[in-house]
Amino acid sequence: MRATTIHAPGDIRFEEVPDPVIEEPTDAIVKVVAGCICGSDLWPYRGANDIDAGSTIGHECVGVVEEVGSAVKDFAPGDFVIVPFCHCDNTCAHCAAGVQSVCDNLGFTASGQGEYSRVTQADGSLVKTDGMPDDSLIPSLLTLSDVMATGWHAAVAAGVKQGGTAVVIGDGAVGLCGVLAAAQLGAERVIAMSRHEPRQEIARAFGATDIVAERGKEGGERIAELTKGIGADAVLECVGTDESMKTAFAIARPGSTVGFVGVPHGVELPVRRMFQKNVGLAGGMAPVRRYLPDLLDRVLSGAIDPGKVFDLTLPMSESPEGYRAMDERRAIKVLLQP
Amino acid sequence: MRATTIHAPGDIRFEEVPDPVIEEPTDAIVKVVAGCICGSDLWPYRGANDIDAGSTIGHECVGVVEEVGSAVKDFAPGDFVIVPFCHCDNTCAHCAAGVQSVCDNLGFTASGQGEYSRVTQADGSLVKTDGMPDDSLIPSLLTLSDVMATGWHAAVAAGVKQGGTAVVIGDGAVGLCGVLAAAQLGAERVIAMSRHEPRQEIARAFGATDIVAERGKEGGERIAELTKGIGADAVLECVGTDESMKTAFAIARPGSTVGFVGVPHGVELPVRRMFQKNVGLAGGMAPVRRYLPDLLDRVLSGAIDPGKVFDLTLPMSESPEGYRAMDERRAIKVLLQP
Numbered sequence: 001m002r003a004t005t006i007h008a009p010g011d012i013r014f015e016e017v018p019d020p021v022i023e024e025p026t027d028a029i030v031k032v033v034a035g036c037i038c039g040s041d042l043w044p045y046r047g048a049n050d051i052d053a054g055s056t057i058g059h060e061c062v063g064v065v066e067e068v069g070s071a072v073k074d075f076a077p078g079d080f081v082i083v084p085f086c087h088c089d090n091t092c093a094h095c096a097a098g099v100q101s102v103c104d105n106l107g108f109t110a111s112g113q114g115e116y117s118r119v120t121q122a123d124g125s126l127v128k129t130d131g132m133p134d135d136s137l138i139p140s141l142l143t144l145s146d147v148m149a150t151g152w153h154a155a156v157a158a159g160v161k162q163g164g165t166a167v168v169i170g171d172g173a174v175g176l177c178g179v180l181a182a183a184q185l186g187a188e189r190v191i192a193m194s195r196h197e198p199r200q201e202i203a204r205a206f207g208a209t210d211i212v213a214e215r216g217k218e219g220g221e222r223i224a225e226l227t228k229g230i231g232a233d234a235v236l237e238c239v240g241t242d243e244s245m246k247t248a249f250a251i252a253r254p255g256s257t258v259g260f261v262g263v264p265h266g267v268e269l270p271v272r273r274m275f276q277k278n279v280g281l282a283g284g285m286a287p288v289r290r291y292l293p294d295l296l297d298r299v300l301s302g303a304i305d306p307g308k309v310f311d312l313t314l315p316m317s318e319s320p321e322g323y324r325a326m327d328e329r330r331a332i333k334v335l336l337q338p
Numbered sequence: 339m340r341a342t343t344i345h346a347p348g349d350i351r352f353e354e355v356p357d358p359v360i361e362e363p364t365d366a367i368v369k370v371v372a373g374c375i376c377g378s379d380l381w382p383y384r385g386a387n388d389i390d391a392g393s394t395i396g397h398e399c400v401g402v403v404e405e406v407g408s409a410v411k412d413f414a415p416g417d418f419v420i421v422p423f424c425h426c427d428n429t430c431a432h433c434a435a436g437v438q439s440v441c442d443n444l445g446f447t448a449s450g451q452g453e454y455s456r457v458t459q460a461d462g463s464l465v466k467t468d469g470m471p472d473d474s475l476i477p478s479l480l481t482l483s484d485v486m487a488t489g490w491h492a493a494v495a496a497g498v499k500q501g502g503t504a505v506v507i508g509d510g511a512v513g514l515c516g517v518l519a520a521a522q523l524g525a526e527r528v529i530a531m532s533r534h535e536p537r538q539e540i541a542r543a544f545g546a547t548d549i550v551a552e553r554g555k556e557g558g559e560r561i562a563e564l565t566k567g568i569g570a571d572a573v574l575e576c577v578g579t580d581e582s583m584k585t586a587f588a589i590a591r592p593g594s595t596v597g598f599v600g601v602p603h604g605v606e607l608p609v610r611r612m613f614q615k616n617v618g619l620a621g622g623m624a625p626v627r628r629y630l631p632d633l634l635d636r637v638l639s640g641a642i643d644p645g646k647v648f649d650l651t652l653p654m655s656e657s658p659e660g661y662r663a664m665d666e667r668r669a670i671k672v673l674l675q676p
Contacts, residue, residue, distance in 0.1 A: 093568045094591070097592070098593060099592040101616060102592035102615055102616060253431075253435070255436060255437035260613070263613065271602045271607050275598070275621075275622040276440070278620075278622035280495070280620030281612065282595065282620075283616065284612060284617075285614060285616065287616070
């Protein structure tokens with residue numbers, strides 16, 4: 001098959017690789033209908049993560065089941081499925097506790113930007129739709145494989161509740177989905193920190209009531225003004241840098257929780273401030289499968305339309321251009337079609 | 339009056355100092371009936387914190403109101419009161435949210451190991467008993483000014499609930515009170531990490547079902563065994579060192595929360611592990627006033643007897659010996675009588 005691969009920082013290719021095959025009886029092979037590029041794919045692209053030269057890249061996709069292993073009971077070829085980027089048996093103690101991203105049998109999508117992808121623990125991981133969804137729904141369904149579930153996890157971890165103020169740090173696709181999640185979970189005021197007009201527009205469409213364009217210290221001062229000096233009831237940290245984390249703890253009100261979902265890079269947590277202000281931290285890698293049924297209902301009912309985060313669609317063969325567009329912030333998020 | 343002062347690391351004195359006086363109309367002066375030495379008093383004693391040479395030390399006490407400022411409505415001379423180490427108006431936005439330790443009008447007890455102590459925001463801070471309590475209750479009532487409320491905060495922050503397993507790191511007085519709190523909050527299994535026989539005994543009396551004497555890696559392995567490899571449902575970190583925090587995150591199950599109340603010294607939080615395992619952190623300086631009414635009921639009804647943490651009682655004039663005894667771990671916690 002053909003798939004997107006990474007060879008070195010900045011060196012993305014779309015090329016022939018071995019077809020994924022059933023390796024365990026619990027596996028399924030999914031023919032990708034749509035994949036996309038994640039903000040976290042930019043870490044290796046920019047040289048911030050180690051690279052296994054020539055390996056496939058891409059962990060978000062939806063598709064049609066092509067083949068299942070002998071132990072797979074709930075899925076059959078032809079099923080349209082959402083593939084969580086982290087695969088899970090959905091039965092172990094961690095899954096039962098809602099932490100499917102730490103499953104005893106954890107696996108990851110490895111060729112979501114390719115023609116086929118192998119899903120481990122298919123029965124536990126996958127969620128299917130009734131029949132083939134309408135083409136117009138594909139982008140929103142695709143976001144459920146990671147980005148929307150991750151934004152949702154940030155909001156849940158931050159303890160967003162009915163009423164109150166939520167601040168979202170980061171206007172990437174995850175941050176924008178965090179805005180949508182905070183609004184859906186009932187935050188009365190959702191403040192998006194964003195400097196970019198097109199992203200501000202999506203944030204507003206997703207339910208942001210206020211936009212703060214300032215960053216760092218000035219951003220903190222604006223949030224303090226907007227919250228009458230009290231701070232935010234919930235903060236969603238959707239970036240993963242030390243600066244964004246510092247901002248998060250600066251604006252969180254005492255007793256609140258920073259929900260974090262950006263893979264931390266160079267973050268030093270301000271433990272003294274956390275202690276003095278009683279501000280907690282929760283979150284991490286999103287347990288996608290936990291949220292999938294609920295999020296699928298919300299997409300199918302039209303309650304949410306997270307597919308709006310895709311502002312560029314390319315043929316999969318042009319994935320290298322997709323990476324460039326996201327790296328240069330010419331695109332928020334790129335959808336790839338086989 | 340005479341009070342305990344600190345002049346340099348290891349240099350504790352009991353000497354004549356100016357009487358505290360009403361400075362604001364919201365102040366009260368309390369005649370100390372009993373004070374005590376806190377584990378956190380050992381930080382400056384050991385040279386780990388800055389010292390304002392000659393300043394009074396001691397932030398835990400109970401006593402009888404001697405004098406009140408003109409704005410104090412709810413207390414009068416003669417009232418027996420518990421003095422939270424952190425004073426609060428109990429009306430500001432942070433107090434209303436249950437974070438009295440970040441009150442807009444925060445104050446601290448400064449001469450709890452002296453004959454008199456000034457309490458700011460008396461109406462918000464103090465809680466009184468009906469009449470003079472029996473002498474036998476004084477030790478337990480004294481713990482409510484800090485140590486018991488702090489152990490309670492660790493358990494609440496860690497999310498201890500009915501059922502499940504709580505692990506308490508630290509067998510100082512706070513840790514022991516954490517054991518008591520976890521048991522009261524319904525943890526089915528309470529594991530105390532302690533190497534010291536007399537402390538293990540109190541832990542058992544407070545409701546510990548298991549004792550783990552091992553530390554560090556070995557301690558983590560024992561907890562893993564006891565929890566069938568899953569990890570603890572709640573971890574109470576009652577020390578504040580980097581080692582104890584690392585242990586806490588090593589034994590907390592995915593999706594759980596480490597509740598921390600030990601003032602962090604040299605702690606570097608393992609943010610990558612927190613992310614990968616979805617283990618959160620919550621807690622900080624205890625909002626004593628929030629828990630006081632409930633804890634007072636529990637003491638008066640005999641449900642809890644946290645005064646057991648005091649294993650040495652000295653006349654206040656011997657406070658220097660009290661510090662030595664705690665520093666050398668000859669005493670768990672020292673009660674001082676004027």
